[in-house]
Amino acid sequence: MLAWTIYISFLGVLVLMLLPKGNASSARKVAMLSAVTGLLVALAGFFQFKAGELVTVAKLPWVPSLGIEYHLAADGISLTLVLLTGLAAVGGILFSWNIEHRAKEFFAFYLALIGGVYGVFLSFDLFLLFVFYEIAIVPKYFIIAIWGSTRKEYGAMKLALYSFIGSAMVLVGLIAAYVVSGARTFNVVELAKYPFPHDFQMWAFPLVFVGFAILAGLWPFHTWAPTGHVAAPTAASMLLAGVVMKLGAYGCLRVAMTIFPQGLENWQLGVLGLHSWRDVIALLSIIGIVYGALVALVQKDFKFVIGYSSVSHMGFVLLGLMTLNTIGLSGAVLQMFSHGIIAGLLFAVVGRMVYERTHTRELSVLEGMNLGKAMPFAAVTFVIAGAASMGLPGFSGFVAELQVLIGAWQTYPTFAVLAGVGIVVGVAYTLRAMQKAFFGESVGPSAPLGAKAAKLAGSEPGAPFATISVPERLGAVMLIGVAVLIGLYPRLLLDVILPSFDSPLFDWLRKGGAP
Amino acid sequence: MSGFPILSVLTLLPLLGGIMVVGLPDRKLARSFALGFSFLSLAQALGLWHTFKAANGGLQFVERADWIPSLGVQYFVGVDGLGLLMVLLTAIVVPLSLLVSGRVSERAPLYHALVLFLQAGLFGTFTALNFFHWFLFWELSLIPAFLLVRLWGGPQRAPAATQFFIYTMVGSVAMLLAFLAIFLATSKPGGAGVFDFIELGKLAARGALNPALAAKLGWFELTGRQIASVIFGGVLLGFAVKVPLMPFHTWLPATYAEAPTPVTMLLTGVMSKMGVYGFLRILLPIFPEQIQWLRTPLLALAVVTIVFSACAAFAQRDLKRILAYSSINHLGYCLLGVFAVATAGANVLAPAVEKAAALNGVLLQMFNHGLTAATLFMFVGFLEHRSGGLRGLNDFGGIRKVAPVFCGLMGIALFSSLGLPGLNGFVGEFLIFKGVFPLAMCSAALSVIGILVTAIVILTMLQRVFNGPLNEKWSKLPDLTLAERALVVIPIALMFVLGLWPRLILDVINPTVVQMVEQLKF
């Protein structure tokens, strides 16, 4: 049944393409219908799911002569991310309800992206996974390049090329794995069983891992993320940070680490205190955590702050993956979910609630608008989302980062401490952005728009901002609700995620994959 | 123990109240609702105090439920004498603070809701016994506090609030990391670790914690003991910032000075107690060995805190800042007591008795300081209101002549803070010093300097503000109104009652303290 998440999305694309031109209202309704149905299907799948099992959704021969199968399946990890995709999709549409410019195309690209993402999370055939992975690239480009803002074409092209280069690396790894195994199959489960030669894994692992991790924002390949996020329209930033970055992290876990676990083992000799690819990646992710946070601290553009914060938070995911213990891995998966929700919320506030009303994201300009009074709903939402993003307990991010840190304590104690530094800097940049954007000293409550700001917004000084609309409120409440729900009752997801690591796919975890 | 989940209700009530109040359109309505909720909480806390079986020093009103089994997280709340005392203090200070918040006109519903949220956070912190939700409340009380300072504070509120938040967060993150390490060390293969304070205390008492840390955590070839000390350092940092212990105090004067006065009451009255509470509930039972090991430097820090904050208070010219530093000073005594008991006390005649005295003193001092400091800030608030924002030490003079009631009542509070016998401040300090002298003679002796300087500071304040020639500017200064008098009479009365009849509290806390002393093995 879960396969319908994919079909419904692409069906939505078709319907949108057939709609008469210039009918924005029906376009968004169609998109909404499709996204909500997808979410409902995902939810239904989630609640039917028995923890620990691997549900085969579809398994048909596709290119029989090459052993390629149309194989959709789901374990707890996929399911969590499918659920995230559903939520992010609905949220994104709610926050792009006001799109009038080429709305039909916008939602068509949007749903195509969503469909691709669902597909990646559900594919258990690597060829199929790769197909969906690449399907997701193109809509991103168009959404950003057509509906984006600041340096949109540059950001879109950068994102597309980075993604494509990453997927090229993955493709090399996949082809090599297929050929070396000689098993004429792309089935993850089969390939995970195949004992690839150690030397082969040693180079194939970093190739595939980094290929995926580029999309997950691994430092120093993260530079697409801030520019891309900033250039993208709100819904796309939400999806980029919310689910697309997860595609990369998911690929790292599902493909690179599952098929080439020996690639994590120690090298013969250490270089600069690094003894394996695992050390290298852990180091890069911790650099990402701290560097992303520090850079976010000095940004002048509100959205860049959030963009770099994504890099920092995704560092936790990668660090969690590199801990190679169940708690760290489950933390990483939970962090994927949590960051998807929280980053989506932050981008919604910055991109939709603030930017579309003030037409500026310069923190120094926003400071003069006293938005805390002018749009209290946005301020409250941002305070809550900011608190969640800082990793305050009670929100999903805390439970996730907590597990990652426990895992890190076990394997990389120093990195755990450095990650703590990253959290503190995270608090600092969030506070800074929050204060500048919402609690700036105002020119007076009667004039929410100062002269300069009014000029930017193209309206009269003193004109009030449009009130926060109902879809925006709905979206914000939904995302906050999820973040709090998971924060207070993480069992909802953990009970599904944790048993997944007992499956044969993760045998290497118990064999102690790497010393 | 099953039954009515009274402690959960205690925490949830202000939370619900806050949610209700934030949606109210009207200032007056919000205010009366918030007050109503805070009085309900007070009634509930008094009820708890009443039903608490004092003779049994252990945990009561316990609620326990599985929460996140994979992380060893249980919903586990309960209070003993210590927790109950703190709950009561919170329940008393919050309505007082709300009562003097009448002048908050801007975004009043939000203000009142935030105070109620803060109260919920405090109740949660003082009743939670599992790290997970204890930390949740610990951190979440920070957000309303931050916003209250940030949005309703004085001119320098932005840097002050940021400093406050970041300092506390640094401490919290260090503490979080430390607890995660403990969790990891105590986890069995394939199972979850321990987040339960009581359980951890038992482990530590058995001496099982350090070996576990050594076995599970290899870090730079440190020995188990050294690792445990690093972990201890992390937790210590968290609490030291909150109390604060010098040199982690720099956020405090600015924050207290910039916060609106009712919020300062909350900050000093209750939030600063969170740190001391943490020392008693967490550090002492879980890290006895480390505290003992590091006792001398820690005592030195406590003494430094006491003496330097007193001297710093002397150098201040802003009434709020003076009181802020004197707050640090008073909490320094608490820490002195806490650190002093961390010894086997082999050369002391009756170590258990002295330890019990010191800890009883610490608890009393926490309560008393909460009450007195909150009252003093309340008075400063009245004064500030009358003077139009002026609160310099030298801005006034001779106002005793025009506002005798004000000066009389504030004088009582000041003397309580100074530790005049017959008032509540005396009992706590006396018990602390009684216990500490035999246990840590030198530190106690040095700390007396702090008492002296504080006395000078407070007397100077009395003299500069109340006595001397009347500053003509204030010849029209109105005295306390009837409502204000009615308001301040309550805490003043409490000061007398507790000063003359400390058993009222001692009877409740003593069994807990005795148990605590028994459990502490050095």
Added chain:
Amino acid sequence: MNYSQLLKFAAPETIVVLTALAVLAVDLTSLRGLEPRLRFIIGGMLACVGCAAAAVWMIVMPEQANAFGGMLVVDPLTQLVKVALLGLTVFTILISIESNFTQHVGEYLALILLATVGMMFLVSAEDLLMVFVSLEMTSLSLYILTAFNKRNIKSAEAALKYFLFGGMSAAFLLFGLSLIYGLSGATNLGGIAAALQGRKLDPLLVVALVMVVIGFGFKVAAVPFHLWAPDAYEGAPTPSAAFIASGSKVASFFIFAKVMIIGFAGATGSGAFGYYESGWVPMIAIVAVLSMVLGNLGAIVQGNVKRLLAYSAIAHGGYALLGMLANSQQGVAALVYYVITYGMTTLGAFGVVAVVEQATGDSKLSDLSGLCRRAPVVSVCMLVFMLSLAGIPPLAGFFGKFYVFLAAAAAVKNLGLLWLVVFAIAMSAVSLYYYLQVMKRIYISDPPAGAPRMRVAWLTQATLAVLAVSVVLLGCFPGWLVGLIERALASLAP
């Protein structure tokens, strides 16, 4: 074997030749006075019917024969490629119908059909003589087709260039072939292979090999023999360019691979990483690498869509050569799949360019600006073609590349050719950049002020749509075509 049998085996070619003559005759006799568009429709339909008939003939009556020692080889694989060629011819004709660059409709259509005949014979040939003759037959037709726009000086220039380069390369090829004949004493590929078996790679053979590679390299526009391609594509009437890029590519690659794999089976050599051995494989490997680099980098800086497509064709030639390098059954299957789908895709792309050219008068990148609002259906088709060329799934171009790469990686033990695959994949990542530039023009740039909606004939639209849908379907369900090719190949195996 008698002539009637030969006629039976050569029936499809015969049908096409007759069609060509019929088109000429009909146009000459009865359509003279009509307006060109009508003539195009009638003639085009006739030609299409002929092609379809030939294709149906092959599908309905599959044959397996080898006439006169390799002069005409009919087997499932050649028939499959011939059907594909006929299909491409039909599509070329369909996109020509709406064009207005010539009055000489009959001649134009007849030339296309004759070129097709040449290609069909080329595909079927396993004898050097036949290869050369049919290659020249194709080439001569294509030279003329390039020069067909008499009103455009560029067309003539392009044709001259094409012709001179082509003539030169034909000389090289002929020289090479004659050396081979001298070395082996045989003209058919099997005989050559047998004669060369076990022979050391002496200078004479190397010269012969180089000459042959140069000759075919020109035909498939591989670097460094590519110089004619951008100019010819740009100058030629767009449908002609489309035909050169699609049909001629399919046939040339097929025969190139056949000559190399069968004829030079003894002089393979090795291009595996760290294990070099001289032979045709390393030589082609170098050519492939150069094509991929120069093609992709060259395409980035182009401002004209047709030139861009020409450079992209060069790059794609490089990828396709990988299938040949694999020197395995899977490699041939991948190559055939690749060139067929590539032919369809590029044909579609040229079709779109033809539409734009007719509306705006030129084929600069800027002429595509805002196309999505001037001609939405055509734009969606172009989106499909460009993304397929870039190798984005689930389009045919992706699977083609994937298949070729897989075959190349699997061809040599221990992933010997993986370095080439890595190179190709890296280069195809670069290629996304310029394909997206085209898409950016179409979907993101604003149309020139006041530009009206383009009027696109329904026939053209339908043709392009069919091509786009086929590209999507072949990408989504590659199993069908791959199965056909593999079964055809399997039936050849001794």
